[in-house]
Amino acid sequence: xxxxxxxxxxxxxxxxxxxxxxxxxxxxxxxxxxxxxxxxxxxxxxxxxxxxxxxxxxxxxxxxxxxxxxxxxxxxxxxxxxxxxxxxxxxxxxxxxxxxxxxxxxxxxxxxxxxxxxxxxxxxxxxxxxxxxxxxxxxxxxxxxxxxxxxxxxxxxxxxxxxxxxxxxxxxxxxxxxxxxxxxxxxxxxxxxxxxxxxxxxxxxxxxxxxxxxxxxxxxxxxxxxxxxxxxxxxxxxxxxxxxxxxxxxxxxxxxxxxxxxxxxxxxxxxxxxxxxxxxxxxxxxxxxxxxxxxxxxxxxxxxxxxxxxxxxxxxxxxxxxxxxxxxxxxxxxxxxxxxxxxxxxxxxxxxxxx
Amino acid sequence: xxxxxxxxxxxxxxxxxxxxxxxxxxxxxxxxxxxxxxxxxxxxxxxxxxxxxxxxxxxxxxxxxxxxxxxxxxxxxxxxxxxxxxxxxxxxxxxxxxxxxxxxxxxxxxxxxxxxxxxxxxxxxxxxxxxxxxxxxxxxxxxxxxxxxxxxxxxxxxxxxxxxxxxxxxxxxxxxxxxxxxxxxxxxxxxxxxxxxxxxxxxxxxxxxxxxxxxxxxxxxxxxxxxxxxxxxxxxxxxxxxxxxxxxxxxxxxxxxxxxxxxxxxxxxxxxxxxxxxxxxxxxxxxxxxxxxxxxxxxxxxxxxxxxxxxxxxxxxxxxxxxxxxxxxxxxxxxxxxxxxxxxxxxxxxxxxxx
Ligand SMILES: NC(=O)c1ccc[n+]([C@@H]2O[C@H](COP(=O)([O-])OP(=O)(O)OC[C@H]3O[C@@H](n4cnc5c(N)ncnc54)[C@H](O)[C@@H]3O)[C@@H](O)[C@H]2O)c1
Ligand SMILES: NC(=O)c1ccc[n+]([C@@H]2O[C@H](COP(=O)([O-])OP(=O)(O)OC[C@H]3O[C@@H](n4cnc5c(N)ncnc54)[C@H](O)[C@@H]3O)[C@@H](O)[C@H]2O)c1
Ligand SMILES: [Zn+2]
Ligand SMILES: [Zn+2]
Numbered sequence: 222x223x224x225x226x227x228x229x230x231x232x233x234x235x236x237x238x239x240x241x242x243x244x245x246x247x248x249x250x251x252x253x254x255x256x257x258x259x260x261x262x263x264x265x266x267x268x269x270x271x272x273x274x275x276x277x278x279x280x281x282x283x284x285x286x287x288x289x290x291x292x293x294x295x296x297x298x299x300x301x302x303x304x305x306x307x308x309x310x311x312x313x314x315x316x317x318x319x320x321x322x323x324x325x326x327x328x329x330x331x332x333x334x335x336x337x338x339x340x341x342x343x344x345x346x347x348x349x350x351x352x353x354x355x356x357x358x359x360x361x362x363x364x365x366x367x368x369x370x371x372x373x374x375x376x377x378x379x380x381x382x383x384x385x386x387x388x389x390x391x392x393x394x395x396x397x398x399x400x401x402x403x404x405x406x407x408x409x410x411x412x413x414x415x416x417x418x419x420x421x422x423x424x425x426x427x428x429x430x431x432x433x434x435x436x437x438x439x440x441x442x443x444x445x446x447x448x449x450x451x452x453x454x455x456x457x458x459x460x461x462x463x464x465x466x467x468x469x470x471x472x473x474x475x476x477x478x479x480x481x482x483x484x485x486x487x488x489x490x491x492x493x494x495x496x497x498x499x500x501x502x503x504x505x506x507x508x509x510x511x512x513x514x515x516x517x518x519x520x521x522x523x524x525x526x527x528x529x530x531x532x533x534x535x536x537x538x539x540x541x542x543x544x545x546x547x548x549x550x551x552x553x554x555x556x557x558x559x560x561x562x563x564x565x566x567x568x569x570x571x572x573x574x575x576x
Numbered sequence: 577x578x579x580x581x582x583x584x585x586x587x588x589x590x591x592x593x594x595x596x597x598x599x600x601x602x603x604x605x606x607x608x609x610x611x612x613x614x615x616x617x618x619x620x621x622x623x624x625x626x627x628x629x630x631x632x633x634x635x636x637x638x639x640x641x642x643x644x645x646x647x648x649x650x651x652x653x654x655x656x657x658x659x660x661x662x663x664x665x666x667x668x669x670x671x672x673x674x675x676x677x678x679x680x681x682x683x684x685x686x687x688x689x690x691x692x693x694x695x696x697x698x699x700x701x702x703x704x705x706x707x708x709x710x711x712x713x714x715x716x717x718x719x720x721x722x723x724x725x726x727x728x729x730x731x732x733x734x735x736x737x738x739x740x741x742x743x744x745x746x747x748x749x750x751x752x753x754x755x756x757x758x759x760x761x762x763x764x765x766x767x768x769x770x771x772x773x774x775x776x777x778x779x780x781x782x783x784x785x786x787x788x789x790x791x792x793x794x795x796x797x798x799x800x801x802x803x804x805x806x807x808x809x810x811x812x813x814x815x816x817x818x819x820x821x822x823x824x825x826x827x828x829x830x831x832x833x834x835x836x837x838x839x840x841x842x843x844x845x846x847x848x849x850x851x852x853x854x855x856x857x858x859x860x861x862x863x864x865x866x867x868x869x870x871x872x873x874x875x876x877x878x879x880x881x882x883x884x885x886x887x888x889x890x891x892x893x894x895x896x897x898x899x900x901x902x903x904x905x906x907x908x909x910x911x912x913x914x915x916x917x918x919x920x921x922x923x924x925x926x927x928x929x930x931x
Binding site: 296304374450 | 651658659689690694727805806
């Protein structure tokens with residue numbers, strides 16, 4: 222097991238990454254709670270709920286499952302989970318456990334942040350992508366007009382990551398998660414980047430996975446520690462997300478996996494960076510790796526105008542200008558406003574190159 | 577104008593109490609914002625929206641009104657106001673202004689706390705009761721199973737209190753607000769308490785009102801500064817609220833004004849305190865003052881069992897025991913668990929005395 226401490230503004234919390242941790246949650250909890258509510262989705266609940274329960278010895282433990290998928294990250298499910306929490310009698314000294322991928326982490330985290338104005342919660346991520354969502358305290362639900370628009374900054378009390386739960390992920394989810402690892406590597410660690418771009422996703426063992434997740438979380442955590450509320454450098458973690466979110470929204474949430482959309486977004490950020498700064502970045506290397514690992518790269522169905530419109534409504538924009546996260550070199554991230562016209566040109570050429 | 581600084585955990589903010597402030601909001605704002613959304617209710621909007629707008633010179637200023645009354649403090653209005661904020665193009669550097677009573681303060685504050693994970697907001701309270709709700713950062717909406725169950729701690733950037741807006745309040749609202757002032761006086765300032773219990777509510781002038789509100793806010797602020805997240809002494813501010821909330825819920829929210837219910841709750845807290853500690857408190861003096869000022873005191877319609885059930889689900893309880901906030905003397909607050917049976921007895925006798 223690897224362990225790390227993350228310093229949030231309000232408190233420090235441990236991140237555990239290892240094997241068999243799903244049976245040891247009770248032991249890893251540092252406080253006494255009056256009751257515990259495990260929130261999961263139907264798929265993950267089926268697979269791991271019993272394992273988790275078996276490792277927690279508590280007289281008042283409850284669970285509730287929401288339908289699997291991004292569509293559950295909405296205000297109705299949010300309210301519905303609150304209803305369950307009330308009906309099960311949770312009070313201010315109760316604990317919420319988020320057992321699942323990023324959808325459950327964001328939804329259950331936001332319920333914890335708002336239930337009686339905030340109760341403790343623990344993240345038990347079960348997707349690779351959730352290494353990202355489980356650390357850093359961003360919690361939210363989607364609004365029908367945009368992703369993650371309703372939420373809080375509310376860090377967990379612990380992150381307990383059992384890599385064995387990742388064995389049941391399908392190839393699409395593995396791709397999705399590794400895209401965020403690649404993103405972190407581009408931002409923070411060139412050696413890690415080269416290591417990732419050398420591997421094949423269907424050929425990873427447990428100790429490599431632990432290492433990759435640990436490295437990714439480490440990069441993310443060190444950024445979030447410096448800028449929890451995203452006043453500055455935390456933005457860099459949105460590398461690939463301006464276009465990524467737009468692609469997700471255009472496809473309809475859930476049709477393309479979050480990380481798959483982000484992968485295309487990273488590639489686009491490299492493309493724009495090369496143009497804007499007249500430099501060479503590992504664009505071809507990344508493109509090759511994405512191909513090799515079966516990432517969907519054909520976005521010919523999405524009209525540039527529609528994508529640009531989506532990009533303009535991105536949270537990190539000021540007013541309606543479009544701010545891109547770019548690289549001056551791997552590890553050297555920056556932000557730049559690109560005017561709409563130029564961006565449309567970039568996007569049109571980029572799309573054509575991809576087909 | 578009187579002015580005070582409140583130190584929240586995250587930042588300090590000014591509270592202004594005076595006349596004509598509704599025309600000076602622009603001048604009192606300390607930061608530049610990309611856009612401004614004023615949230616109010618239909619009644620208050622009609623009365624004061626124009627005054628507020630006339631004092632703010634900003635190219636991107638919007639407003640949205642929700643129906644007046646407690647029923648608007650729900651998840652649907654919460655979502656609907658988010659929709660407006662998105663449609664008006666608010667970004668992370670926008671400001672929300674809560675113009676109204678406690679319902680608007682709580683609702684708009686919770687929208688501000690969650691819109692893109694948090695934007696600045698300013699409270700412009702327009703009820704006497706809102707002296708309480710506008711300071712201290714508690715924001716929330718109601719769940720159909722209980723009041724204020726979904727919310728955050730999220731302090732405003734400023735509180736701008738124009739006492740002239742209070743002239744349009746009806747007698748019921750004045751009573752409701754003064755009950756919270758009486759509560760604060762019981763908790764923090766015996767001299768202020770005697771001063772309040774000497775006045776007649778239909779006979780207050782502007783400078784008295786400024787003084788009373790200032791004193792009330794001062795007591796509240798000094799408690800909240802010590803315990804923002806209600807881990808300890810902030811609970812004391814719930815004096816009268818355990819029964820108060822139960823009465824409100826039993827009557828149906830909005831049927832009896834919040835402060836009117838709290839007034840009965842304070843009286844009950846005095847009654848129980850006298851019994852539990854064998855002491856004398858100004859029970860009769862308060863009762864007389866409530867009568868004199870037309871507070872509704874007949875609660876014979878509410879069954880003790882139903883009230884107790886409500887009291888058990890109060891947020892500040894641990895598990896399902898009932899914790900009461902009591903006085904050992906004015907200014908000397910404490911909490912005590914009372915068992916259900918005894919509490920039923922107290923409530924039954926108390927009710928009978930009131931008729
Ligand atoms: N809060 C943050 O900082 C942050 C960061 C990145 C992404 N996110 C959010 O994360 C979400 C995407 O996360 P995700 O990709 O994990 O989505 P997800 O939670 O929907 O999981 C994807 C699918 O995999 C299934 N699944 C989960 N674990 C499994 C397992 N161990 N075995 C088999 N199937 C499993 C789920 O049931 C679901 O159908 C998005 O909503 C995104 O906005 C948040
Ligand atoms: N956040 C906190 O710390 C806190 C503390 C106490 C109470 N509260 C909340 O405050 C709410 C009650 O506040 P309230 O009593 O101000 O309710 P409110 O906001 O509903 O106002 C009461 C009524 O008076 C009208 N009104 C408001 N200002 C007026 C004016 N100047 N002239 C004429 N009419 C006016 C409103 O339209 C409404 O119909 C409750 O929801 C309660 O939970 C919150
Ligand atoms: Zn992401
Ligand atoms: Zn109150």
